Amino acid sequence: MRWKWMIPTVYIFFLLVPIYWLLNMSLKTNSEILSVFSLWPQNLTFDNYRVIFTDPSWYSGYINSMIYVSMNVAISVSCALPAAYAFSRYSFVGDKHLFFWLLTNRMAPPAVFALPFFQLYSSIGLFDTHIAVALAHCLFNIPLSVWILEGFMSGIPREIDETAFIDGYSWPHFFVKIFIPNIASGIGVTAFFCFMFSWVELLLARTLTAVNAKPISAIMTRTVSASGLDWGVLAAAGILTILPGALVIWFVRNHIAKGFALGRV
């Protein structure tokens, strides 16, 4: 098995080459992209990035995306915490059905919901707001959060709860002071997955926004179809959408394998 390390190496190479190509293009001028074919930039330029950071119609996309993603993470995790506790500790009427029903929402194709969401949020005046996208993404992120958190909570022995109640803790007090610190890494992993699925989703985010809350990914598709394809800027915008993900992975790198195992995602 001396050559075993070759497999992951080749695979990682395969993963990184297309990303490198995007990075390479983002550092070239448009004329160089179209005229010379080279493996690295001949005239290194940061102009493409400057365009994005100085034009509000570009960088506001990043801000919008960040706002609705953080709203979504906050809503999903805070709603899912007590629910996951209930599922992991108690049995109640309809618990199994409710759990399965929640999971079916993870299976719902966003394409099915695009048009009804548009009409729903238009009719209650939430169209083109950040909260609309955040709520729409809850459709698949809340079931996921409940699923992951329930896995983590079931790993905490029930004696901890019982001891705390005997010691006279009220439920909210116990939950915040004792239970949440115990599943901190579980909350981190959950937040990571909520971030991930909200950050990468485009169809709903694009359908529910027009101007004020338009996500960066939607701005990119518009540029592709309309203004004569500025490849360099497009590549730079792509690279900038990869960065937040890379940062988040860096912070959870020690928990990710464990989270996958325990969290059943």
Next chain:
Amino acid sequence: MIAKQVNQKAWFMVLPVFLVVAFSAIIPLMTVVNYSVQDTFGNNQFFWVGMDWFRDLIHSDRFHDAFLRQISFSAIILAIEIPLGIMIALAMPKKGWGVPVCLISMALPLLIPWNVVGTIWQIFGRVDIGLLGHTLAAMGIDYNYTQDPIAAWITIIVMDIWHWTSLVVLLCYAGLCSIPDAYYQAAKIDGASRFSVFRYIQLPKMQRVLLIAVLLRFMDSFMIYTEPFVITGGGPGNSTTFMSIDLVKMAIGQFDLGPAAAMSLIYFLVILLLSWVFFTVMSNIGEESSNGGA
């Protein structure tokens, strides 16, 4: 295992989740059901057509083709990504500096917005400016994903492998990490071959995560929209028009609400049904093998 405490007040803890999901799932779904049984001549005048849309749809070639493409796509994706993911997970290092390097670089494609994934491969595959397209052209291979349906399919499949195999790898790797060393030592003493270690130790331990991997990969590949939309826009012709793309075309492009709603419901039910079948079959296999083993 102690039985869970029966407590009906637990419903209060589930209530926020229930309300939010009900708001964002039941109301829109009711709208869809509502449209699927009505027709409109505009002007917000609707009239009842019963099951007509469903009947039309089930007999239409357009739906059959999109459905067939979708099923073949998901089947190909599962057939490639699951074995490949297991293989890579088996070869990954268990300790040392290689672990974070592998985990971080493999998780990277999962966190790229889907349309950027599409854009990356759109650029990468172009004959004029893309590394892949240019290299293939230089090797004399006729490759053009905007003209040739087969090239378009291959591009989308390779892109999906690039995008999602990591999920299978990470899941399997997590399953493998949970196997105690003692198992391997015992296998070594018994003189077990490489294959029987895999068949009788590693595979059973990965069972649960594999089930999750298959389900997630199936559901997500069945719902794929953004990436093929960005790369090919469903073309050339209709060759890569998967169900979601067709549905969005119908609902938002042509505004055929009735047929689109009927298609949505059938689509959703198909996913539910197939996921349920997968889940039942695979958990039955799991129970049998664990009963047989113990």
